[in-house]
Amino acid sequence: MRSVLPCAGLLASLASFASLAAAKTVQYDWTTSWVNANPDGLYERKVIGINGEWPLPIIDIDIYDRVIVNLTNNLDEPTSIHFHGLFQNGTNTMDGPVGLNQCPIPVGSNFIYNFTVDQPGTYWYHSHYSAQYPDGLRAPLIVHDPDEPFAGDYDEELYLTVSDWYHDTTNWLSTNKFLTLVNPTGAEPIPDYNLQNDTVDLKWAVEPGTTYKLRLINFGALVSQYIWFEDHNVTVVEIDGVYVEPYETNMIYITVAQRYTVLLTTKNDTSKNYPFVTSLDLDMLDTPPLFNENTTGWLTYDDTADFPDAAIISEFDFLDDFYLVPVEKEELWEADYSFTVVVAMINLNDGVNYAFFNNITYVAPNVPTLYTVMSSGNDSTDATIYGSNTNTFVLDYKDVVEIVLNSQDPGKHPFHLHGHVFQVVERSEGSDDDSVYIEYDPSNPGDRQKYPMRRDTVYVRPNGYMVLRFIADNPGVWFFHCHIEWHLEQGLALVLVEAPLEIQERITIPEDHYAACKAGGYAYEGNAAGNTEDLFDLTGESVQPKDIPAGFTARGIVAMVFSCVSAFIGMAFLTWYGMSDLKNYEAEVADYYGDDEVVSETK
Numbered sequence: 007m008r009s010v011l012p013c014a015g016l017l018a019s020l021a022s023f024a025s026l027a028a029a030k031t032v033q034y035d036w037t038t039s040w041v042n043a044n045p046d047g048l049y050e051r052k053v054i055g056i057n058g059e060w061p062l063p064i065i066d067i068d069i070y071d072r073v074i075v076n077l078t079n080n081l082d083e084p085t086s087i088h089f090h091g092l093f094q095n096g097t098n099t100m101d102g103p104v105g106l107n108q109c110p111i112p113v114g115s116n117f118i119y120n121f122t123v124d125q126p127g128t129y130w131y132h133s134h135y136s137a138q139y140p141d142g143l144r145a146p147l148i149v150h151d152p153d154e155p156f157a158g159d160y161d162e163e164l165y166l167t168v169s170d171w172y173h174d175t176t177n178w179l180s181t182n183k184f185l186t187l188v189n190p191t192g193a194e195p196i197p198d199y200n201l202q203n204d205t206v207d208l209k210w211a212v213e214p215g216t217t218y219k220l221r222l223i224n225f226g227a228l229v230s231q232y233i234w235f236e237d238h239n240v241t242v243v244e245i246d247g248v249y250v251e252p253y254e255t256n257m258i259y260i261t262v263a264q265r266y267t268v269l270l271t272t273k274n275d276t277s278k279n280y281p282f283v284t285s286l287d288l289d290m291l292d293t294p295p296l297f298n299e300n301t302t303g304w305l306t307y308d309d310t311a312d313f314p315d316a317a318i319i320s321e322f323d324f325l326d327d328f329y330l331v332p333v334e335k336e337e338l339w340e341a342d343y344s345f346t347v348v349v350a351m352i353n354l355n356d357g358v359n360y361a362f363f364n365n366i367t368y369v370a371p372n373v374p375t376l377y378t379v380m381s382s383g384n385d386s387t388d389a390t391i392y393g394s395n396t397n398t399f400v401l402d403y404k405d406v407v408e409i410v411l412n413s414q415d416p417g418k419h420p421f422h423l424h425g426h427v428f429q430v431v432e433r434s435e436g437s438d439d440d441s442v443y444i445e446y447d448p449s450n451p452g453d454r455q456k457y458p459m460r461r462d463t464v465y466v467r468p469n470g471y472m473v474l475r476f477i478a479d480n481p482g483v484w485f486f487h488c489h490i491e492w493h494l495e496q497g498l499a500l501v502l503v504e505a506p507l508e509i510q511e512r513i514t515i516p517e518d519h520y521a522a523c524k525a526g527g528y529a530y531e532g533n534a535a536g537n538t539e540d541l542f543d544l545t546g547e548s549v550q551p552k553d554i555p556a557g558f559t560a561r562g563i564v565a566m567v568f569s570c571v572s573a574f575i576g577m578a579f580l581t582w583y584g585m586s587d588l589k590n591y592e593a594e595v596a597d598y599y600g601d602d603e604v605v606s607e608t609k
Contacts, residue, residue, distance in 0.1 A: 026070050028068070028070075029068070029069075029070035029071050029072065029122075030068070030071055030072070031071070031072040031073075031074065032065075032067050032071050032072070032073055032074070033073075033074040033075075033076065034063070034065070034073075034074070034075045034076065035057075035076045036056045036057060036063075036075060036076065036077050036078070037056065037057055037058075037077075037078040037079075037080050038054055038055070038056055038077065038078070038079050038080060038081050038085055038143070039054075039055055039058065039080040039081060040052045040053070040054065040055070040081060040082070041053060041054075041055035041058060041059065041060050043055075043060050043142070045061075045171065045199075045201055045204050045205055045206070046171060046198070046199040046201065046206055047206060048173075048198070048199065049173040049198070051173055051174070051175075052141075052175070053141055053142030054081065054085075054133070054138070054141050054142040054143040055142070060142055060204075061142075061145065061203075061204040062142070062143070062144070062145035063145065064145055064146045064147070064148065064165075065089075065131060065145070065146070065147040065148070066148050066150075067123060067147075067148070067149055067150070068149070068150045068151075068152075069123065069124065069125070069126045069149055069150065069151050069152075070122065070123065070124055071122070071123055071149075072120070072121070072122045072123075073089075073119070073120070073121055073122070073123060074118065074119070074120050075087065075118070075119040075120075076116070076118055077111065077116065077117050077118070077119065078114075078115075078116050079111045079112065079113055079114065079115055079116075079117070080113075080114070081113060082113060083113065083138075083177075084104070084110030084111055084112055084113065084135055084526065085110070085111050085133055085135050085138060085143065086102050086103070086104050086108060086110060086111055086117075086133060086134050086135045087102050087119060087131055087132070087133060087134070087143075088101060088102030088103055088131065088132055088133070088134035088424075089101070089102065089119075089121075089129065089131050089147060090129055090130050090131060090132060090147070090263065090422075091127070091128075091129040091130070091147075091246060091247055091265070091462050092121070092123060092125065092129060092147075093124075093125060093425055093426065093480055094121060094425060094480075094482065095124070095425075095480050096512060096513070097120070097121040097122075097513075098376060098425070098481070098482030098483060098484075098509065098513055099376065099513060099514075099515050099516065099519060100119045100120065100121045101424060101425070101482070101483075101484075102119070102134045103134040103424070103485050104134060104135045104136075104370070104374070105370030105371060105374055105375070106374055106375050106376060106483050106484075106485055106501060107374060107375075107376045107482075107483060108374055108376075108519055108522070109374060109519070109522050109523035109526055109528040109530060110135055110522070110526055110528070111135075111522050111526075112522060112525045112526035114525075115521070115522050115525050115526070116518065117518060117519070117522050118516065118518055120516075123149050125149065125247055126149045126150065126151030126154060126247065127149055127151075127244055127246070127247030127248070127265070127267070128146070128148060128149075128165075128221040128222075128223060128244060128246075128247065128265040128266075128267050129146075129147040129148070129149065129247065129265065130144060130145060130146050130147050130167075130223050130225050130265070131144065131145060131147050132144035132145075132225060136176075136177065136495070137176040137177065137180055137227075137491045137492070137494070137495045138176065138177075139225070139227075139491065140169075140172060140176045140226070140227035140491055141175050141176055141177075144169075144225045145225075146165055146167060146221070146223055148165070148221065149247075154244075154249065155243075155249055155333050156219075156243045156249075156252070156269065159217060159269060160217040160218060160219040160269055161213075161216045161217050161218065162213075162216065162218050162219070163218065163219045163220075163221070164210065164218055164219070164220050164221070165203075165220070165221040165222075165223065166202060166203060166220060166221070166222050166223070166233075166284075166303075167201075167202070167203050167204065167222075167223045167224075167225055168200070168201070168202060168222070168223070168224050168225075168226065168231050168233065168260070168284045168301075169200070169201050169204070169224070169225050169226040169227075170197035170199075170200055170201075170226040170227055170228055170229045170286065171197055171198060171199045171200065171201050171226075172195065172197055172198055172227070173198040173199075174195075176227065176491065179195045180492075180495055183195055184492060184495070185358050185359075185495065185496070186358065187356070187357040187358065189358075189359065190353055190357060190358075190359060191292075191359060192351050192359030192360075192361075192496065193292040193293075194228050194291075194292065194490070194492045194493075195228075195492070196291055196292070196293060196295050196296075197226075197227075197228065197229065197286075197295060198295075198296075198297070199297055199301075200229075200231075200284065200286055200297070200299065200301040201301070202284055202301055202303050206301065207302075207303070208303035208304070209303065209304050209306045209309075209313070210303065210304070210305055210306055211306045211309065212272045212305050212306060212307060213272065214272055214273060214274050214275065214276050214307065215271075215272060215273075215274045216271070216272050217269055217270070217271045217272075218269070218270045218271075218272070219243075219267065219268075219269055220240070220267070220268050220269070220270050221265065221266075221267050222258060222260055222265060222266040222267070222268065223264075223265050224260045224261060224262050224263065224264055224265075225262070225263070226262050227262065227490070227491040227492065228262065228290065228291075228490050228491065228492060229262070229286045229287055229290050229291065230259060230260065230261040230262065230286075230287040230290060230418065230420070230465070231259075231260055231284050231285060231286055231287065232257055232258070232259055232283075232284070232285040232287065232319075232322050232324060233257065233258045233259075233260060233282070233283070233284050233285075234256060234257040234258070234282065234283055234319075235270060235280065235282040235305065236280045236281050236282065236283070236316055236317060237273075237280055238270055238271075238272075238273075238280060238282075238305070239254050239255065239256050239270075240254070240255060240256075240258070240268035240269065240270045241253065241254045241255075241268060241269045241270075242254075242255060242258075242266055242267070242268050242325065242330065243267050243268065243269060244265075244266070244267035245264070245265065245266055245267075245327060245330060245459075245461045246264060246265050246427060246460075246461035246462045246463060247265070247427070247461075247462070248332050248334075248427055248460045248461055249332065249333040249334065250330045250331060250332055250333060250459075251330070251331045251332075251333060252269075253325065253330055255324070255325040256323070257322065257323060257324040257325065258324060258325055259287075259322070259324040259325065259327075261418070261420035261463060261464075261465045261489070262420050262489050262490055262491075263420055263422050263463045263489035264420065264461070264463045272305065272307070273307070275307075276307040276308050277307070277308065277311065278307060278308075278311060278312075278314075279304050279305060279306050279307055279308060279311050279312065279313050279314065280304065280305045280307070280314075281302045281303070281304055281305075281313070281314060281315065281316040282302070282303050282304065282305060282316075283300050283301065283302050283303075283316045283319075284300075284301045284303075285299055285300045285301075285319070285322075286299040286300075287418070289418070290417065290418055300316065302315070302316050327459060327461070327464075328430060328433060328453075328455070328459055329455065329459070330459045331455070331457050331459070332457060332459065332460050335457040336429070336457060336458075336460070337456060337457060338429065338431060338454065338455075338456070338458055338475075339406045339429060339475050339477065340406060341406050341407070341408035341475055342402070342405040342406045342407070343401065343402065343405050343406070343407050343408065344407075344408035344409075344410060345399060345408075345409065345410070346410040346411075346412065346446070347363040347364050347397075347409065347410070347411055347412070347500065348362075348363070348364055348365075348412045348413075348414060349361070349362070349363065349411065349412070349413040349414060349415050349419065349466070349498065350362045350365070350414045350415060351415050351417075351496070352365075353554060354367075354550060354551040354552065354553060354554060355551050355552040355553060355554055355555070356551045358551070359496065360496050360497050360550065361488070361493050361496035361497050361498035362497065362498070363397050363498065363499075363500050364397070366394075366395060366397045366497075366550070367395070367496065367497030367498075367550045368395065368396060368397055368487075368497040368498070368499040368500065368501075369393075369395035369396070369497065369548045369549060369550055370396075370548065371392065371393045371395075371396055371534035371535070371547065371548060372528075372529050372534060372535055372536040372546070372547060372548060373528075373529045373530060373531065373532055373533065373534060373535075373536050374523075374530070375392055375396065375398065375483045375501055375503065375534075376482070376483040376509070376513075376515070377515065377523075377530045377531060378391060378392060378531075378532065378533055378534060379483060379503060379506045379509050379510065380509070380510060380513070380515060380531075381531035381532060381538070382506075382532075382533070382541055383510075384507070385541050385542075386503070386506035386507065386509075386510065387400055387506055387507065388400070388542075389503070390542055390544075391533040391534065391541045391542060391544075392501065392503065392533070392534050393533070393534030393535070393544060393547050393548075394534075394544060394547060394549055395547070395548065395549045395550050396500075396501050396534060397499065397500035397501060398500070398501040398502075398503055399500065399501070399502055399503070400503045400506060401478040401502055401503065401504045401505065402478065402505065403478060403479070403481065403504075403505035403508050404477065404478060404479050404505075405477075405478045406475055406476075406477055406478075407475065407476055407477075407478050407502075408431070408473065408474070408475045409428075409473070409474045409475075409486070410446050410448075410471065410473050411466055411471060411472050411473075411474070412443065412445045412446060412471045413443075413466045413467075413468070413469060413470055413471065414443050414469065415468070415469065416438075416440050416468045416469055417468060418436075418465050418466070418467060418468060419465060419466050419488045419490065419493065419498070420463050420464065420465040420488065420489045420490065421463065421464060421465070421466065421472075421474075421486065421487065421488055421489070422462055422463040422485075422486070422487060422488075422489045423462055423463075423474070423476065423484065423485075423486050424462075424484040424485045424486070425480045425482055425484040425504070426462065426476040426477075426480060426484070427460045427461055427462045427476070428460065428461070428462070428464075428474040428475060428476040429458040429459070429460055429474065429475045429476070430458055430459050430460070430461070430464050430472065430473075430474060431454060431458055431473040431474060431475050432446070432451060432452050432453065432454055432471075432472065432473040433452075433464075433466070433467070433470070433471070433472040433473070434446070434452065434467060434470035434471045434472070435467060435470060436467030436468040436469060436470045437467075437468060437469035437470060438468070438469075439469070440469065442469065443469050443470075444469060444470045444471055445471055446471040446473060463489060478502075478504045478505060480504060481504055481505035481506075481508035481509045481512055481513070482504055482509060482513070483501065483502070483503055483504070483509070484501070484502045484504060485499055485500075485501065485502075486499065486500050486501075486502060487499035487500070497550070533547075534547045534548075535547035
């Protein structure tokens with residue numbers, strides 16, 4: 007049990023009351039549509055804009071503010087918005103993932119997100135429909151806190167977003183290059199560039215002897231990045247909305263969806279400008295990119311001085327976030343309920359490479375899972391009704407839940423939990439040998455911290471494991487998924503239905519949310535299949551393709567299919583060629599004997 011001195015507790019309470027009294031309502035009236043942009047200066051493409059502009063507006067608010075986003079969808083496809091990292095305590099309907107918490111927002115429809123933010127820190131918002139957000143529907147969400155523990159330690163505030171960038175839309179890439187028969191290994195599309203604050207050649211004018219609070223956000227689709235500021239150290243003070251004891255480092259490793267807040271103090275000498283670099287983790291790419299993996303910006307002390315190239319880094323010596331200690335210390339929670347999931351990437355009978363938890367690849371149900379909870383009464387506590395392909399776990403209210411994740415994949419996977427932060431209890435090293443998986447052994451626990459690091463996104467090492475724990479004190483339907491957007495498209499996700507009976511008591515689905523379902527022709531009650539009569543009858547539910555027949559490999563199926571296609575093409579060509587010769591021969595005979603004397607037996 008954590009103890010708090012009476013005076014300290016009183017001061018904290020008074021500060022909270024003051025913040026609540028100053029809270030305000032911030033409304034955003036947004037219309038999404040396609041606009042053109044050329045952020046890397048190499049290729050103009052269509053991107054998703056808001057109110058005709060891109061990059062998108064930043065949500066910049068104070069703790070305890072109420073946020074209203076009045077969204078009109080003028081795209082030619084559905085959409086949604088997820089407010090990444092916000093707990094949405096009591097407002098699970100506003101979390102945004104299509105198939106979990108809402109129906110897609112149809113073309114031409116209006117949808118309102120309305121919630122109060124009671125957590126400070128660095129976040130972002132993005133589409134949670136299909137693989138849409140890498141097309142530009144993502145931007146920072148900043149929640150200021152006058153009582154942050156380092157409030158007096160900096161002079162100004164900046165933010166730096168990093169993102170891999172594609173010249174083609176993710177829908178086109180997914181359909182034509184990724185989830186296809188011709189990509190049996192599941193190789194992710196290689197980005198075309200790497201952006202800083204949605205641009206290149208970024209220059210920040212800085213003042214000497216000044217400390218900047220710098221918020222770092224990776225909202226790319228695929229690649230983790232190294233970040234460093236030449237000849238400058240930074241001090242980490244927050245990760246994913248969790249304040250941590252200050253930790254100085256010269257390099258950050260940030261996965262997709264993670265956030266870091268650091269303090270950077272500039273030099274007193276203004277005679278030189280200093281590069282800062284965001285560098286792609288090339289280990290995550292199947293083939294090297296066609297561009298320099300290092301993107302350079304500059305701390306500009308003197309805009310008339312040179313802007314030097316960054317020094318070449320041969321080794322990446324970066325901060326290990328496992329050892330960061332939260333300011334609000336919590337000793338390791340004892341688990342009430344534990345389940346294990348095994349990550350694998352496997353081909354199914356259609357030849358496509360899918361991602362799996364425990365041999366199940368996530369397929370969205372016909373009815374959003376939250377809507378199934380709301381329409382199923384006491385049966386809501388039975389995971390069966392949520393579908394065969396949703397990987398749903400039903401959690402008891404306020405249990406400490408442990409997720410043991412064993413990866414049987416050679417890639418790095420950043421996993422994100424909606425609605426919570428988790429303690430990172432344990433994690434393994436990686437394995438370069440794809441035949442050797444490092445699995446969690448509860449009888450032989452590894453390195454653990456007295457006060458475990460907490461955040462909402464963390465990566466598992468290749469062929470390794472990690473153990474996470476969180477408290478199920480936020481009734482709702484929550485996603486746990488890999489935040490590499492391509493892997494979510496492959497189905498690397500599971501669903502947590504947390505305290506379903508409490509959900510029914512506390513949550514009301516707004517009428518405009520039901521209206522979006524009706525406008526799009528989506529079911530909004532019943533089980534995963536949309537059956538309202540018998541909740542345990544899943545006839546008609548959406549399921550994954552069948553398994554590959556025994557004895558076939560993925561490459562074998564691809565080879566067989568192409569062999570069959572080639573054979574059919576060959577037979578068709580021979581038939582055409584043979585018939586062509588017969589017709590030519592018939593014409594020659596007719597010409598010699600006359601038309602009336604020829605009787606063809608080849609017609």
